[in-house]
Amino acid sequence: MRWWKILGLAAFAGVAATGVVVARSERRRRAYTPDEIRTKLRERHATASSPQNPPDA
Numbered sequence: 001m002r003w004w005k006i007l008g009l010a011a012f013a014g015v016a017a018t019g020v021v022v023a024r025s026e027r028r029r030r031a032y033t034p035d036e037i038r039t040k041l042r043e044r045h046a047t048a049s050s051p052q053n054p055p056d057a
Contacts, residue, residue, distance in 0.1 A: 032040075
């Protein structure tokens with residue numbers, strides 16, 4: 001039964017580590033100003049909607 005305790009502690013540590021990663025990424029995401037987000041989205045849209053260069057044949 002001792003391995004159940006070890007497995008439970010490992011699972012708890014995994015959940016805690018996942019929470020830390022999610023919180024860190026959320027802080028980074030919220031650090032952007034609305035103008036920065038708008039600019040980045042417009043750049044991505046321009047890149048995605050621009051025609052691709054045809055391969056040389």
